[in-house]
Amino acid sequence: MREIFLGEVIRQRRVELRLTQEEVCEGICEPITISRMENGKQTPSRNRVKALLQRLGLPDDRFYGLLSAKELEISRLEKEIVSCNVRFERAEGEEKKVARAEALAKLQALEQVIDGDDTLSQQLILRSRYLLGTEQGRYDFETGMAMLLEAMRLTKPRFDIRQIEKGLYTEQEVKLLNNMALCYSRAGKHVEALDILRQLLGYLQTSWEKIPPHRAYIPLVACNYARELGIVKRYAEAIEIAEEAKNICINYGHYQFLPGLLAILAECCFFIGDSARSAALYRQAYYLYEVIKNEKNRSIIQAEARERLGLILE
Structure with a gap:
């Protein structure tokens, strides 16, 4: 396996994206640190190196250090x-x-x-x-959102929730954005939740294109996005997003979100009048939840299938 100087990898990717050192390292380290790193004079802590790689949309699992x-x-x-x-x-x-x-x-x-x-x-x-x-x-909406924004601004002091696609994000920051969307959703603010998830999914699909999609949190974000689309009755869009994420799960052998995606597809198919496909998808979701011993969601699927389709799952 060919070994590559880490500082050079970061410099090349930064130049490729036309980013300044200040833009990449904001909230993670000082510009002088990344400058010394690119010149081979310093290696920051492992957490900081991983965060820099993530912001640049580079895999962080190929970096080794003491x-x-x-x-x-x-x-x-x-x-x-x-x-x-x-x-x-x-x-x-x-x-x-x-x-x-x-x-x-x-x-x-x-x-x-x-x-x-x-x-x-x-x-x-x-x-x-x-x-x-x-x-x-759970925290109420105001308290919870304040905590999430405070956490985000620890590493992105100028964070603007209206311009998510223009930012650079670490894995932890991506998770925070996903949490913000869910926080809005639980408060019944589905327009705001959809806006965050739309921007976040677009960011991951473009800026993290060098990272395998199952590791780039695309199934997670797509699952939540499809669920929100279903809530506001945009069923065709929800099905399209969920199908794409389902294929990623299957193609990459990453099944964590597969049962949830199947459940979303089952629900959307029911509401567009495709009862046969809905029943098949409910069965698949039910038995996957049974296999992974997720009793809570298995029971929800069981009740939905019975109520909507008269389908008995046991």
């Missing part, structure tokens, strides 16, 4: 926090409380390890606190 004990500890805690967040989102009842408590404990541990200028880890912490909500449940 990690300090502190960086290893930060990386371990961040991975465990993400895992806790996923577990919390899927859990019910007492298990949800346990997952939340574990996540909060790990967030506190991470806060004690990171430096004061580590905006990337601070951003992950604030986003995680938003996802975990309060003991009573």
Whole structure:
């Protein structure tokens, strides 16, 4: 495998995109840092290097570097926090409380390890606190959106939600944008949610074209976009978006969002009068949820199919 000087890769891509050092490194590091990096005189922390590569739309899994004990500890805690967040989102009842408590404990541990200028880890912490909500449940719209904007502006001080397509984003920033759209959707603000998701999907399809689509969060964003389109009864558009994302899931062997996409397609097909296809899609979604032991969504599919089509799924 051919080894390439990391600083040169970043410089070439930056020049190719006609970006200044200041535009690429905003909120991540100082311009002098990226300048020294491009000249081979300095290598920033692993998290900062990965963030720079992501903003440039380059794969971040081909970069290898030695990690300090502190960086290893930060990386371990961040991975465990993400895992806790996923577990919390899927859990019910007492298990949800346990997952939340574990996540909060790990967030506190991470806060004690990171430096004061580590905006990337601070951003992950604030986003995680938003996802975990309060003991009573999710934050209200105003509080939640304020937290998400605060997290975004840790690394993008001049962030403008109306001009998403003009920005450069890391993976964490893409997740924040997706969270903002969902926050709007839960508040019944579907026009705003659709606008964010439309811009975000367009950005990922163009600026991250060098990254395989399943790793570029396209299935995630497309799934939410298609769901929102269905909510506002734009069924033909929802079907088109969901079909494209479904094909990505199948072609790349990335099945996390496949059941949800099938469920969206089933619902949209029902509303456009294609009951036969809707029934077939409901069956596929139901059994996939059964395979992955997602009882909550399996039950929802079961109830929808029975109510809409008289279809009994067992």
